Amino acid sequence: MRLTVNGQVQDAAPHAGQCLRTLLRDLGWFGVKKGCDAGDCGACTVHLDGEPVHSCLLPAFQAEGHSVITIEGLAAPCAPGDGVPDGLHPMQAAFCAAQGFQCGFCTPGMVMTAAALDQGQRQDLGTALKGNLCRCTGYRAIRDAVAGIAHAQAEGRPVGRSLPAPASRAVVSGRAAYTFDAAVPGLLHLKVLRAPHAHARIRHIDRTGAMAVPGVVAVFTHEDAPRHRFSTGRHENPGDDAADTMVFDPVIRCHGQRVAAVVAESEAAALAGVRALRVEYEIRPAVFDPDAALRPDAPLVHDPADREPPRPGEDAPPLLPHPNLAAEAHGAIGDVEAGFAEADRIHEAEYVSQRVQHVHLETHGALGWLDPDGRLTLRASTQVPFLTRDALARLFDLDRDRVRVLAGRVGGGFGGKQEMLTEDLVALAVLRTGRPVKYEMSREENFSAATTRHPMRVWVKLGAKADGRLTALSLRVISNTGAYGNHAGGVLHHGCNESIAAYACPNKRVEGYAVYTHTLPAGAFRGYGLSQTIFAIESALDELARDLSIDPFAMRRRNAVRPGDPMISTSLEPHDVLYGSYGLDQCLDLVEAALADGGGEPAPGPDWRVGQGMALAMIDTIPPRGHFAHARIRLEPDGTYALFVGTAEFGNGTSTVHAQLAAEVLGTVPERIRLIQADTDAVPHDTGAYGSTGTVVAGQANVRAATALADKICVAAAERTGTRPAACRLTRDGVETPSGVMPLADLARDAVFEAAGAADGSPRSVAFNVQGFRVAVQPETGLVRILRSVQAADAGFVINPMQCRGQIEGGVAQALGAALYEDVRLDAEGRVVTRTLRNYHIPAMADVPVTEVLFADTHDTVGPLGAKSMSEAPYNPVAPALGNAIRDATGVRLTATPFAPDRIFHTLTAVPEKASA
Amino acid sequence: MDLDTITAVLRPPSLDELPPWQDGDAWLAGGTWLFSEPQPGLTRLIDLSTLALPATEVSEAGLWLSATGTIAELDRLALPNDWIAAPLVGQCCRALLGSFKIWNRASVGGNLCMALPAGPMIALTAALDGLCRLRRPDGMARRLPVTDFVLGVQRTALAPGEILLGIDVPAAALKRRTAFRRIALSPEGRSGALLIGTRDRAGDFALTITAATPRPVRLAFATVPAAPDLQAALAAATETDGWYDDVHGAPDWRRHVSGLLAEEIREELAR
Numbered sequence A: 001m002r003l004t005v006n007g008q009v010q011d012a013a014p015h016a017g018q019c020l021r022t023l024l025r026d027l028g029w030f031g032v033k034k035g036c037d038a039g040d041c042g043a044c045t046v047h048l049d050g051e052p053v054h055s056c057l058l059p060a061f062q063a064e065g066h067s068v069i070t071i072e073g074l075a076a077p078c079a080p081g082d083g084v085p086d087g088l089h090p091m092q093a094a095f096c097a098a099q100g101f102q103c104g105f106c107t108p109g110m111v112m113t114a115a116a117l118d119q120g121q122r123q124d125l126g127t128a129l130k131g132n133l134c135r136c137t138g139y140r141a142i143r144d145a146v147a148g149i150a151h152a153q154a155e156g157r158p159v160g161r162s163l164p165a166p167a168s169r170a171v172v173s174g175r176a177a178y179t180f181d182a183a184v185p186g187l188l189h190l191k192v193l194r195a196p197h198a199h200a201r202i203r204h205i206d207r208t209g210a211m212a213v214p215g216v217v218a219v220f221t222h223e224d225a226p227r228h229r230f231s232t233g234r235h236e237n238p239g240d241d242a243a244d245t246m247v248f249d250p251v252i253r254c255h256g257q258r259v260a261a262v263v264a265e266s267e268a269a270a271l272a273g274v275r276a277l278r279v280e281y282e283i284r285p286a287v288f289d290p291d292a293a294l295r296p297d298a299p300l301v302h303d304p305a306d307r308e309p310p311r312p313g314e315d316a317p318p319l320l321p322h323p324n325l326a327a328e329a330h331g332a333i334g335d336v337e338a339g340f341a342e343a344d345r346i347h348e349a350e351y352v353s354q355r356v357q358h359v360h361l362e363t364h365g366a367l368g369w370l371d372p373d374g375r376l377t378l379r380a381s382t383q384v385p386f387l388t389r390d391a392l393a394r395l396f397d398l399d400r401d402r403v404r405v406l407a408g409r410v411g412g413g414f415g416g417k418q419e420m421l422t423e424d425l426v427a428l429a430v431l432r433t434g435r436p437v438k439y440e441m442s443r444e445e446n447f448s449a450a451t452t453r454h455p456m457r458v459w460v461k462l463g464a465k466a467d468g469r470l471t472a473l474s475l476r477v478i479s480n481t482g483a484y485g486n487h488a489g490g491v492l493h494h495g496c497n498e499s500i501a502a503y504a505c506p507n508k509r510v511e512g513y514a515v516y517t518h519t520l521p522a523g524a525f526r527g528y529g530l531s532q533t534i535f536a537i538e539s540a541l542d543e544l545a546r547d548l549s550i551d552p553f554a555m556r557r558r559n560a561v562r563p564g565d566p567m568i569s570t571s572l573e574p575h576d577v578l579y580g581s582y583g584l585d586q587c588l589d590l591v592e593a594a595l596a597d598g599g600g601e602p603a604p605g606p607d608w609r610v611g612q613g614m615a616l617a618m619i620d621t622i623p624p625r626g627h628f629a630h631a632r633i634r635l636e637p638d639g640t641y642a643l644f645v646g647t648a649e650f651g652n653g654t655s656t657v658h659a660q661l662a663a664e665v666l667g668t669v670p671e672r673i674r675l676i677q678a679d680t681d682a683v684p685h686d687t688g689a690y691g692s693t694g695t696v697v698a699g700q701a702n703v704r705a706a707t708a709l710a711d712k713i714c715v716a717a718a719e720r721t722g723t724r725p726a727a728c729r730l731t732r733d734g735v736e737t738p739s740g741v742m743p744l745a746d747l748a749r750d751a752v753f754e755a756a757g758a759a760d761g762s763p764r765s766v767a768f769n770v771q772g773f774r775v776a777v778q779p780e781t782g783l784v785r786i787l788r789s790v791q792a793a794d795a796g797f798v799i800n801p802m803q804c805r806g807q808i809e810g811g812v813a814q815a816l817g818a819a820l821y822e823d824v825r826l827d828a829e830g831r832v833v834t835r836t837l838r839n840y841h842i843p844a845m846a847d848v849p850v851t852e853v854l855f856a857d858t859h860d861t862v863g864p865l866g867a868k869s870m871s872e873a874p875y876n877p878v879a880p881a882l883g884n885a886i887r888d889a890t891g892v893r894l895t896a897t898p899f900a901p902d903r904i905f906h907t908l909t910a911v912p913e914k915a916s917a
Numbered sequence B: 001m002d003l004d005t006i007t008a009v010l011r012p013p014s015l016d017e018l019p020p021w022q023d024g025d026a027w028l029a030g031g032t033w034l035f036s037e038p039q040p041g042l043t044r045l046i047d048l049s050t051l052a053l054p055a056t057e058v059s060e061a062g063l064w065l066s067a068t069g070t071i072a073e074l075d076r077l078a079l080p081n082d083w084i085a086a087p088l089v090g091q092c093c094r095a096l097l098g099s100f101k102i103w104n105r106a107s108v109g110g111n112l113c114m115a116l117p118a119g120p121m122i123a124l125t126a127a128l129d130g131l132c133r134l135r136r137p138d139g140m141a142r143r144l145p146v147t148d149f150v151l152g153v154q155r156t157a158l159a160p161g162e163i164l165l166g167i168d169v170p171a172a173a174l175k176r177r178t179a180f181r182r183i184a185l186s187p188e189g190r191s192g193a194l195l196i197g198t199r200d201r202a203g204d205f206a207l208t209i210t211a212a213t214p215r216p217v218r219l220a221f222a223t224v225p226a227a228p229d230l231q232a233a234l235a236a237a238t239e240t241d242g243w244y245d246d247v248h249g250a251p252d253w254r255r256h257v258s259g260l261l262a263e264e265i266r267e268e269l270a271r
């Protein structure tokens, strides 16, 4: 058939059941994205004869003879593979000017939809854009883009300024290359058969049917895979996570676990192969609830009898009191019982945080091949290319230099990509077939077989004197890590750390258990355990303050740590966290004043009850136990700079910040810094972009490299001009010396200038966030309306205010999803029920109120140029602040998220009389 | 998404040249549901768009809604001034979880044939006494009220190979006063309860409940009932099938909010 795409007449031969989305990508239009492949997210929006449609829903054959415009051709006709157009479409330009994106994966569809709206639709954007989901921005920047409000600044000092992302034009014109946006000749496709039982042993896999499917090249099962155990969770120290996972395991420990993989010439053949596999299972009893899993007679998730003895070099599993324990945390300071005895008031309750998913818009996946000299190369959707490289080398017994891992632009991560969930399979298939292989998870797999936040039950007991001073604090945390222990210990310990170290209380006790169950594995998630424990502690503190008739802000001021106070959770061991700066006091003042100023929406009607609430969160700016980054910077022959860093860009905005930092140090402008990133070939090592380290650790390495390079350049310029280096100063494209300007290009002509820098992530500082809400609740229906949302952040010196604001707005929006709607539900057999975006509701534009973002004025002594991290933290205080506001409005304390209307209704009807507030 | 088990798409030129129905066949209308989920059981798609089913038409007798007409076309339709029920059309279009981009492809007939509890075209046509016109595989026609067409969650009266041609909405129904109420767990979310009340000049009052119940429930009264009578009728009508339970709302919440919305509608139409 023939169709016109972006003005090009193209011939195509779609498969009978093919949709237009994949056809367009086959034709080279990689700007057409897949967020769901099911009509829900809008990332695949194109114009068909001028009308916007979701190309994943359109039967390809129906496009015959029609004209299609994709994001690439929105500005002007173009051919596949053409670069960024000179002129952008006004809507593309508006998205640049407002920086209406972070990872940018939703942007092509967002722009295509926005460009098709009429005036009326623009007046009601929440409705008009309900078919376009963005997980990163919180939508404010998108609203501004559509309204033509610009934020990007061009002139002035490189840092402290709202510079647009270097990739902006590529992102808005659909040219930014994400993981799968590359045509690879001879590509094989990998699909996975997933287990239909929560606990079973595979008796036999019959692969004959699958091998007989035309196009199937190979089938892989536990018989073919390496027997090493590893953890999908990635940390600087691989010993941080239990090595309990195999590429394929004959023991199934959760519904959806990998059983086998089929590699074929086409996705359809691979899927047909998967359907043709015959598997016999020996079904075993399963346990889903962590309390049940800790009973003496509980079915074992990792039965030692299933396991071969550890191989040389492998650690034996740690000995814990119950075989279903993945990790424990115990600690105490002071005398907790005495503290409670001394208290005038005590509050104790259990707070429950549910299982939620990251829902990064780009699903997990990787593309792999052998490079010309046979080196295994993977292009992966990852936050941790270096740690993945190390894991693959270990798993396949390869030298580290025989494996290269790189990342294109990554379509969102939120912690979910601090995990090796697809790369091992792709590596196996590439190594065995010698051919390029792609494995891209479907949205359904991403929901039903990828990691989630750890569901937690947190029992908290707080005691205070009549003046509000805390006398004792006790936590008991049960974390459900699911079938595997990736991040089990890290999340548990982190969750029990800053949440309580934020308060100066002499007596503290923590008892924490991460428990294996036959459910899908939890993993790293924005906040890394803190969102769950902070929900408990900040809700409890609110109750205690009410009981004592103390204002919640005053309660925090009375008890929160201030400079000079030791930051102690439950251990008096020395640590490397210090007050590089302190802005909590300012944050509390800012939110308190904002809530008091009378701004915000009015309540929708007289039958709505209004209340307000707040919560605070503290976070260490860098994860503990080592976080390393290297940077290398080189003066290029044309007088610009090439900056090599390890961290990936997945919407966290570090690319912009890196260019800003280097430009500041080198006295130039960010446009003259070219960034080469997220490639194990670029620098020696980088722990990765997790734990909010993109700015503070990699940025520090960058500043050190740039400083060293600036010195070298000044020394050389001084030598040539017979002046002193101290008298030389770098400018945009030259060195000012006492005897005139020496162009950088001249210097670079006859010598190589290059410098490296490293950072080890220590010492660390602390950052603070305070969230405030005013809400209205309609008791009869359980509906909640947010009338005002304010977050104050102590981010140190803010290198890019627009971007930092975006991180906070996005964090609040994602946290509102978890606080109001999101819940990964499992059925009685442990199967995930919420497998699509229409059944797992993430915030759409209409769900997200404007959050006013306020910054404390601080300057950090630890972070680069005074900056602190600000990407996980904004998430953490949101759920408790909302719960506290609902409590204030209704008199009822909600102890479990999400606060969905049907649950609020339940809780309110269970307590017929409004409790005295 | 790609439907990888489909081996053929048939595009018959007219209703008289339909291929014999086989197992694994599906009629393809807008495809907005068919292509939104894996369909491992399907092997052939038979495209309805080439069949030229009778087009949507406004006449003295009422509104004929072509099954293959899109929701976008329906939303744009100009209706006679004395059809005071007209605002319901836009309200029901907006009740679809899918955005206006879905409306561009999604068909009215497809929405009925899906038989989802939150099918807004089901709500619209059920509330307005819609009568489905079906074409059996042998070419014979039959008619069924919408409330008898939708039998349960994703269950209709369609026999294999039967086509829904369209829905007749009588002019009398379109001349009624109407009241519309909808609630969802999130502002633009999938309907948890969608209720429509109608009242004609003679005083007849009817209440249609969808989304909250597995299939549409229609309560008819010769006059606006008293509040307790309406609630009692609602309770009685939902006794056997109960309230719908899925991630878009707990059944007791749906029952409760349906009661509230029913009363709001009653009050509005009693005025």
Ligand SMILES: Cc1cc2nc3c(=O)[nH]c(=O)nc-3n(C[C@H](O)[C@H](O)[C@H](O)COP(=O)(O)OP(=O)(O)OC[C@H]3O[C@@H](n4cnc5c(N)ncnc54)[C@H](O)[C@@H]3O)c2cc1C
Pocket (backbone or CB within 6 Å): A038, A039, A040, A057, A838, B026, B027, B028, B029, B030, B031, B032, B033, B034, B035, B036, B048, B067, B068, B095, B096, B097, B098, B099, B102, B105, B106, B107, B108, B109, B110, B111, B112, B113, B114, B116, B118, B119, B120, B158, B162, B163, B164, B165, B190, B191
């Ligand atoms: C993002 C999104 C949101 C959605 N929201 C909703 C919602 O809120 N409520 C809702 O009900 N649906 C919703 N849907 C599902 C679907 O889009 C609508 O129900 C739509 O109206 C179906 O029409 P279609 O023409 O696309 O049907 P198709 O996908 O083409 O067909 C749907 C089914 O009906 C059969 N069929 C279609 N037409 C006929 C006919 N004339 N005779 C016999 N059988 C026929 C098909 O064989 C198929 O089984 C949503 C879908 C998406 C992607």
Ligand code: FES
Pocket (backbone or CB within 6 Å): A033, A034, A035, A036, A037, A038, A039, A040, A041, A042, A043, A044, A045, A054, A055, A056, A057
């Ligand atoms: S990919 Fe088409 S709507 Fe999500």
Ligand code: FES
Pocket (backbone or CB within 6 Å): A100, A101, A102, A103, A104, A105, A106, A107, A133, A134, A135, A136, A137, A361, A411, A412, A651
């Ligand atoms: S920017 Fe919208 S999903 Fe990442």
